Amino acid sequence: MSSKKRLNYGFSGYQFPVIPKAPRSVRRRHSHNNLDNNQICAFELLAAVAGELLQESESSACSNAAEGKDELADCRVGVKCEQLKEDKAVKSECFSQGSCVESTYIPEPAALEQNLKHSLDKPNHVENNIFHKHNCSIMNADFSQKDWSCAKLENCKKVDRGGMFHSEVEGRSSNLGNACNKKIETVTQKQLDDDRKQTDDLTVANSCSVKGPIVEHVNNNATINSDNSVQFPLYRAVPKPSFGKQRNNVKLGIRDDDENSFRSYSHSSKIRAFRKTSRIGYRRIKRILTSRHWKIAPQLKDCERSCFNNRVKSFYQNRKRICALERCRVEIPSKRRKMSHYNSDVAYDQQASSERKSNSPEKGIKRDIIPHRGSGASASAKNHQKKDPCVKFSIKSFNIPELFIEVPETETVGSLKRSVMEAVRSILGNGLRVGVVLEGKKVRDDNRTLQQAGVSQNGNLDTLGFTLEPSFYPVSPSLLSKDPPASSPCVADHELTRRPPSPILELELPSASSDPSKTKLDKHDEDYHELAQSPTNPIDPTSDVAIPDSRAVVIIPHLNAEALAVVPGSPKNSRSELSQRRIRRPFSVAEVEALVEAVEQLGTGRWRDVKIRAFEYADHRTYVDVKDKWKTLVHTASITPQQRRGEPVPQELLDRVLAAHAYWSQQHGKQHAEALKMADSQVQNVGA
DNA sequence: GTTAGGG
DNA sequence: CCCTAAC
Numbered sequence: 001m002s003s004k005k006r007l008n009y010g011f012s013g014y015q016f017p018v019i020p021k022a023p024r025s026v027r028r029r030h031s032h033n034n035l036d037n038n039q040i041c042a043f044e045l046l047a048a049v050a051g052e053l054l055q056e057s058e059s060s061a062c063s064n065a066a067e068g069k070d071e072l073a074d075c076r077v078g079v080k081c082e083q084l085k086e087d088k089a090v091k092s093e094c095f096s097q098g099s100c101v102e103s104t105y106i107p108e109p110a111a112l113e114q115n116l117k118h119s120l121d122k123p124n125h126v127e128n129n130i131f132h133k134h135n136c137s138i139m140n141a142d143f144s145q146k147d148w149s150c151a152k153l154e155n156c157k158k159v160d161r162g163g164m165f166h167s168e169v170e171g172r173s174s175n176l177g178n179a180c181n182k183k184i185e186t187v188t189q190k191q192l193d194d195d196r197k198q199t200d201d202l203t204v205a206n207s208c209s210v211k212g213p214i215v216e217h218v219n220n221n222a223t224i225n226s227d228n229s230v231q232f233p234l235y236r237a238v239p240k241p242s243f244g245k246q247r248n249n250v251k252l253g254i255r256d257d258d259e260n261s262f263r264s265y266s267h268s269s270k271i272r273a274f275r276k277t278s279r280i281g282y283r284r285i286k287r288i289l290t291s292r293h294w295k296i297a298p299q300l301k302d303c304e305r306s307c308f309n310n311r312v313k314s315f316y317q318n319r320k321r322i323c324a325l326e327r328c329r330v331e332i333p334s335k336r337r338k339m340s341h342y343n344s345d346v347a348y349d350q351q352a353s354s355e356r357k358s359n360s361p362e363k364g365i366k367r368d369i370i371p372h373r374g375s376g377a378s379a380s381a382k383n384h385q386k387k388d389p390c391v392k393f394s395i396k397s398f399n400i401p402e403l404f405i406e407v408p409e410t411e412t413v414g415s416l417k418r419s420v421m422e423a424v425r426s427i428l429g430n431g432l433r434v435g436v437v438l439e440g441k442k443v444r445d446d447n448r449t450l451q452q453a454g455v456s457q458n459g460n461l462d463t464l465g466f467t468l469e470p471s472f473y474p475v476s477p478s479l480l481s482k483d484p485p486a487s488s489p490c491v492a493d494h495e496l497t498r499r500p501p502s503p504i505l506e507l508e509l510p511s512a513s514s515d516p517s518k519t520k521l522d523k524h525d526e527d528y529h530e531l532a533q534s535p536t537n538p539i540d541p542t543s544d545v546a547i548p549d550s551r552a553v554v555i556i557p558h559l560n561a562e563a564l565a566v567v568p569g570s571p572k573n574s575r576s577e578l579s580q581r582r583i584r585r586p587f588s589v590a591e592v593e594a595l596v597e598a599v600e601q602l603g604t605g606r607w608r609d610v611k612i613r614a615f616e617y618a619d620h621r622t623y624v625d626v627k628d629k630w631k632t633l634v635h636t637a638s639i640t641p642q643q644r645r646g647e648p649v650p651q652e653l654l655d656r657v658l659a660a661h662a663y664w665s666q667q668h669g670k671q672h673a674e675a676l677k678m679a680d681s682q683v684q685n686v687g688a
Numbered sequence: 689g690t691t692a693g694g695g
Numbered sequence: 696c697c698c699t700a701a702c
Binding site for chain 3: 581582583584585624625628
């Protein structure tokens with residue numbers, strides 16, 4: 001890895017590795033991902049331990065908690081400011097040596113000491129924030145609820161050119177120490193190399209000394225904490241080469257809370273490769289988020305969609321590149337397990353086990369409170385089985401959505417700080433409201449009682465979640481009035497329109513507090529998403545190379561809010577809530593045409609290729625979908641028009657379907673026959 | 689991870 | 696669109 005190049009921001013001059021297209025068998029093996037693995041790993045690990053301790057005043061925590069209370073109160077929910085104590089409780093602040101320069105905030109020893117003392121006193125809940133400055137081009141910050149009202153923005157100051165990580169750790173399990181320790185060592189080890197190389201170029205301190213302190217602190221955590229969860233936020237600033245093409249700044253970040261790590265794909269030296277294979281990378285991300293790392297699958301909320309819009313222009317004017325990205329533009333995991341992480345969002349206590357705060361695992365319900373990225377809210381609700389009809393909730397924290405920040409390298413650290421500050425302000429300043437999600441669905445009717453909504457002490461507290469939303473939703477007229485653009489069948493265009501799956505849209509989703517057009521809203525969400533995905537999206541104003549600088553602010557639209565909201569899932573509600581069936585997305589004629597064309601050329605049995613060819617950027621189409629669609633197409637073509645349903649497919653296409661189907665069936669038949677022949681002859685040879 | 693096929 | 700066996 002030529003970290004030197006990276007550090008020099010020599011995007012334009014560097015020959016990025018190109019991943020050649022290889023036969024699938026080869027491609028599969030070839031994992032360019034692997035190339036990044038080490039680095040990514042390093043980021044993960046680093047992120048896992050590197051964080052910034054927020055200086056949280058008790059009043060801050062209190063006021064925040066109070067806010068939550070108020071919000072909830074509106075929902076007629078009796079809320080206890082239980083979090084207060086927790087918030088007040090222990091916070092240990094740790095700083096790496098290397099991060100003590102300039103932008104680093106250092107707590108007063110006395111305070112620190114006190115915090116540590118608290119930690120010891122209250123082993124169940126310890127929050128450790130470690131601020132660690134390192135030189136990767138990532139800024140990661142977290143603003144939990146309590147951070148918001150007060151000096152949260154303070155954190156922004158602690159950003160240097162290299163970037164910032166902030167992590168909030170709520171200790172719980174005894175494993176933390178080991179796991180983290182391991183990771184830290186790994187990461188620091190790896191990071192060290194890079195860092196050292198970078199040192200020359202950086203005005204800010206080295207991170208070489210990170211290792212010791214962090215490890216040490218983590219160990220402390222392990223010792224102290226009886227309960228922990230790690231929250232990795234999503235704030236990143238990426239230095240932008242002043243002369244490089246904007247488009248080369250490909251940044252993708254994945255937080256892997258499952259392993260307390262952070263993944264980043266923002267290595268500039270990999271940019272080309274990544275872009276070339278952005279699709280794959282993206283898919284990988286999706287996989288990561290939806291499979292092994294499902295725990296922290298993106299929690300995209302309504303609020304995240306629009307948080308940034310309002311301030312976009314101002315950012316622009318600042319000539320800063322501030323991009324607000326959805327943490328991940330990822331399709332919502334649909335599999336059961338993918339939703340299981342919801343379980344960890346809201347902790348509740350069906351057993352009414354008194355004041356126990358150390359959510360001990362029960363019935364397989366994860367007690368870990370792992371706040372989700374984005375503006376997701378983690379809430380814990382305590383359900384007391386008394387006859388007291390009150391439902392008690394305790395919201396652990398809210399996160400702000402991920403921000404993507406880009407600033408020219410020539411910017412000063414100070415301006416970067418301001419940029420970050422701006423970004424955060426833009427999110428927080430627009431007003432927020434709280435959304436309630438129950439059983440995976442937004443509860444939009446504020447007039448329903450909790451009882452009516454099914455929120456009761458005996459019921460679905462485990463499926464209750466909260467989200468933060470903008471207090472208003474600017475509605476994009478263009479979207480509302482527009483039909484979803486059909487996925488373009490123009491295969492050829494894909495080459496031209498190929499771009500990283502990070503559509504830039506300044507669009508907002510409408511939202512209604514009542515529930516008049518839920519269907520429509522959802523549809524809209526879909527459309528929105530589709531727009532985002534469509535390579536031929538006509539709306540995308542800033543998608544391509546031509547106008548790189550127009551991307552000063554990027555807002556990545558969100559996915560279906562319902563699916564993304566922080567929704568706790570009940571293990572009991574096996575399917576209904578935990579894994580909502582994917583929304584139906586009938587294939588348009590154009591899509592069918594693209595499919596037919598692809599199949600005509602590639603044949604059946606290569607659905608992955610067909611998918612990529614025909615639906616490169618239609619993320620909602622999987623190759624399984626494509627295959628299934630072909631299946632139904634073949635069926636449709638073989639039945640009478642009267643029996644067909646849905647949008648009529650031109651007979652011409654159906655004819656082609658049949659023709660292609662017949663042709664490829666024949667081919668496969670031939671293949672099979674040949675295989676048999678071969679086998680046969682071989683058998684004969686052997687026999688002879 | 690893909691493919692194929694039943695549900 | 697889901698699920699899953701088989702590869």
